[in-house]
Amino acid sequence: MNEVKRVGVVGAGVMGAGLAENAALDGIDVVLVDIGEVQLNACRQRIEQSMRFAKMFRTAPRERPALEAREAIKKISFVTEYAALEGCDFIVENTTEKWDVKKAAYHSLSESISGKTVIAANTSCFSITRLGGLIPNPERLLGIHFMNPVPMKDTVEMIRGHWTSEETIEFARTFLAQIGKSGILVNDAPGFVSNRVLMLTINEAIMVLQDGVSTAADVDNIFKKCFEHKMGPLETADLIGLDTILYSIEVLHESFGDSKYRPAPLLKRMVHAGLLGQKAGAGFYNYGGKKK
Numbered sequence: 001m002n003e004v005k006r007v008g009v010v011g012a013g014v015m016g017a018g019l020a021e022n023a024a025l026d027g028i029d030v031v032l033v034d035i036g037e038v039q040l041n042a043c044r045q046r047i048e049q050s051m052r053f054a055k056m057f058r059t060a061p062r063e064r065p066a067l068e069a070r071e072a073i074k075k076i077s078f079v080t081e082y083a084a085l086e087g088c089d090f091i092v093e094n095t096t097e098k099w100d101v102k103k104a105a106y107h108s109l110s111e112s113i114s115g116k117t118v119i120a121a122n123t124s125c126f127s128i129t130r131l132g133g134l135i136p137n138p139e140r141l142l143g144i145h146f147m148n149p150v151p152m153k154d155t156v157e158m159i160r161g162h163w164t165s166e167e168t169i170e171f172a173r174t175f176l177a178q179i180g181k182s183g184i185l186v187n188d189a190p191g192f193v194s195n196r197v198l199m200l201t202i203n204e205a206i207m208v209l210q211d212g213v214s215t216a217a218d219v220d221n222i223f224k225k226c227f228e229h230k231m232g233p234l235e236t237a238d239l240i241g242l243d244t245i246l247y248s249i250e251v252l253h254e255s256f257g258d259s260k261y262r263p264a265p266l267l268k269r270m271v272h273a274g275l276l277g278q279k280a281g282a283g284f285y286n287y288g289g290k291k292k
């Protein structure tokens with residue numbers, strides 16, 4: 001199967017930036033699309049900063065990327081026009097975890113790319129079959145749930161939607177191998193395996209904090225010191241972004257109609273207050289930004 005030479009990355013936030021960086025360092029041309037220059041400039045800064053610190057944090061397989069940082073950044077085109085995606089062999093969609101946003105993005109994709117282009121939805125919780133209903137050729141769509149930070153995580157969750165073809169899965173595996181990753185394939189359901197479990201855990205950890213059972217640091221310490229997890233659920237929430245957590249748990253709530261997925265009121269309050277975690281400078285912990 002042919003390799004991917006040019007990848008389209010739609011959505012230049014936390015995940016789009018990580019993916020563009022990873023693919024460019026592996027020598028693949030990247031077309032990175034977002035809705036405005038503000039988002040694209042912030043993304044370029046995020047990538048440049050991450051590349052500067054890369055050597056310190058990278059795990060073994062990413063220690064020797066194909067290109068040096070200054071060459072890799074030139075591989076990325078930062079654009080606002082979906083038309084620039086024409087000619088991409090593979091697209092990864094990383095827009096905000098809101099149905100109306102995804103709907104608009106898939107509509108623009110359907111108008112701009114060939115029906116043969118394979119699309120990977122990097123969604124936290126939306127059913128891949130449901131997203132497939134937004135495009136005319138759902139056999140070309142699969143889910144790839146990349147882990148954050150993308151350049152440091154070598155394993156992803158792959159999701160087979162109802163119509164996803166074997167060819168699509170195989171092509172996605174080829175792309176993943178090119179960027180130093182492998183995938184664990186699961187069947188489609190909202191939240192898949194990872195986030196159906198993780199979002200519930202994070203939401204419940206927020207409820208525990210809200211009820212005054214413990215401090216944020218000790219909620220995380222229980223997981224790190226007792227269970228030997230690398231990170232606690234509240235640190236994980238800060239890394240992912242509290243807005244993305246809220247949208248994800250809302251998707252699970254709506255999709256399953258099960259009250260166990262009701263979002264914690266404290267989570268909502270923090271999102272409304274702009275305490276979104278690392279990307280905003282403050283969340284459950286402070287990262288040099290605003291603090292309540």
Ligand code: NAD
Pocket residue numbers: 010011012013014015016033034035039093094095096097101104105122123124125145146147148239240241244248
């Ligand atoms: P984010 O909020 O950091 O970035 C989303 C980006 O999408 C923003 O820059 C926004 O301007 C852009 N966008 C919105 N509408 C668009 C459109 N029509 N076309 C192009 N760009 C558009 O979010 P994120 O954390 O990068 O998450 C992106 C997706 O990846 C979500 O579906 C999320 O659930 C999923 N995801 C997130 C994580 C994580 O740890 N943050 C992990 C795995 C998957």
